[in-house]
Amino acid sequence: MTVRYEFDVVVGESQVLIKLSEDLVPVLRTNTAALAASIDYAQPKRGLLDRRRFDRTQRALLCRLFPSASDFAPLAQEFDVRWGQHLRTELFAAANRVLASIGDDGSVSYPLDAVDDWIRVLGQTRMLWVHRTITGDPMSEDVRVRSAGVYTWMQQRLISALRPELAEVVRA
Amino acid sequence: MTEFRVVAYNDLRSEDAVVADVLNRVCGLPLADAVALTRQIEVDGKATVGLAATRADAEVIAARMLGFGLRPVIERNRA
Numbered sequence: 001m002t003v004r005y006e007f008d009v010v011v012g013e014s015q016v017l018i019k020l021s022e023d024l025v026p027v028l029r030t031n032t033a034a035l036a037a038s039i040d041y042a043q044p045k046r047g048l049l050d051r052r053r054f055d056r057t058q059r060a061l062l063c064r065l066f067p068s069a070s071d072f073a074p075l076a077q078e079f080d081v082r083w084g085q086h087l088r089t090e091l092f093a094a095a096n097r098v099l100a101s102i103g104d105d106g107s108v109s110y111p112l113d114a115v116d117d118w119i120r121v122l123g124q125t126r127m128l129w130v131h132r133t134i135t136g137d138p139m140s141e142d143v144r145v146r147s148a149g150v151y152t153w154m155q156q157r158l159i160s161a162l163r164p165e166l167a168e169v170v171r172a
Numbered sequence: 173m174t175e176f177r178v179v180a181y182n183d184l185r186s187e188d189a190v191v192a193d194v195l196n197r198v199c200g201l202p203l204a205d206a207v208a209l210t211r212q213i214e215v216d217g218k219a220t221v222g223l224a225a226t227r228a229d230a231e232v233i234a235a236r237m238l239g240f241g242l243r244p245v246i247e248r249n250r251a
Binding site: 066067068069070079082083087119123127156162163167 | 187189190192196198203227231234235238239241245246247
């Protein structure tokens with residue numbers, strides 16, 4: 001797999017250092033902000049048509065991000081009542097922390113004990129473009145599939161750096 | 173007595189290492205079990221990754237998995 005971007009990860013004792021190529025910085029910023037905006041119920045909405053369009057888009061995205069936890073609709077609804085807002089709030093906060101950590105030069109220094117933020121945001125941002133069953137491919141000519149594939153690739157790079165032993169056993 | 177089980181479905185094309193990492197570190201499964209279940213999810217399309225005595229406990233497992241983009245479904249164990 002060849003990706004034109006750079007996403008290099010160094011794991012320290014208490015910090016994770018990530019170096020992004022400069023052309024990846026605006027991509028990550030834009031898409032992470034889009035993810036945060038999409039799950040932010042409080043964001044200002046304009047006209048009725050815009051609101052309806054946004055609500056429909058938001059509902060579809062939320063279904064991809066957090067699919068039903070039960071095949072029995074009443075139980076799924078109860079789960080959403082108990083956990084839905086918590087899950088959305090957590091992802092929203094993680095997206096904003098990731099966004100704030102991206103330096104203009106592509107350097108990121110992130111606490112190791114909070115690096116789950118990055119793992120989650122990289123994985124979930126893919127849902128902006130594709131259904132859960134569609135495999136991302138960074139070499140695809142379809143921009144949506146390609147975008148998702150780049151995020152899969154970054155998440156894989158991060159996990160491989162954090163847990164090289166795991167990447168090996170899974171591949172074996 | 174485990175009344176509920178949490179089944180992970182392979183509807184998200186996450187990297188296997190990500191799935192194994194979440195099952196191991198976030199859901200608390202031993203590494204060998206996490207890797208074996210990750211393979212089962214890939215081959216069979218699903219695997220039972222958690223057993224719980226109460227629905228509340230099963231929901232905790234499911235919520236952790238959802239937070240990382242996996243797809244868990246809570247099911248009641250049949251007698």
